[in-house]
Amino acid sequence: MRADRLRRLADARLYLCTPRRAEFGPFLDAVIGPAGRGGVDLVQLREKNLEWADEVRGLREIAAAGAGRDTLVSANDRADLAAFTGVDILHVGQDDVPPAFARRLVGPDVLIGQSTHSPEQFLAALADPDVDYVCVGPVHATPTKQGRPPVGFGLPRLAARHAPPFLSGAKPWFVTGGVGPDTIDDILDTGARRVVVVRALTAAEDPAASAAALARRLRSG
Secondary structure, eight states: OHHHHHHHHHHOOEEEEEOOOTTHHHHHHHHHOGGGOSSOSEEEEOOTTOOHHHHHHHHHHHHHHHTTTTOEEEEESOHHHHHHHTOSEEEEOTTSSOHHHHHHHHOSSSEEEEEEOSHHHHHHHHHOTTOOEEEEOOSSOOGGGTTOOOOTTHHHHHHHHHSOTTOTTOOOEEEOSSOSTTTHHHHHTTTOOOEEESHHHHTOSSHHHHHHHHHHHHHHO
């Protein structure tokens, strides 16, 4: 199971963080697409202050939408939810449960991702055997990370030097923060090839078209 999840992670480029929303199932079907090629490769449920049962339901909705499509499903912060629901990934921040302790809770098969906001944090996550992928950012100020100053493009450039994307053995990393159609080219210029999006899809008039366009740009970049 772990080996299959790592294989899918290695090929992933477009990572969606989303709250639950009206018509959640149709939205997920639109952005994931047939056979996992509508655009999104990985979906994280991220909504603060959800009741435990509501978060379980949301994660199960994502898993149902991605079934048979190679889509990875991520819980945010909560190792107990990751263990209970059997999702593919637990994502943690710098102030959440440490990856080594999270590993003890979720076991060997669940992948663990970690957010980083400085060179020191990125290099520590890169060297951490319990961290399977890293997020770097936010490169731009974003309302989804209130109070978090943007890191600019220096951090993804450093990440590209230390972990060249798709190099055999290199740990995957994703750029976060204000990623969308108008910023994707500048982000790709840093050497990044994987990104996390929120509003670019959750606020899009046509989420399916937006996901497909971003996925094409990432795979051609």
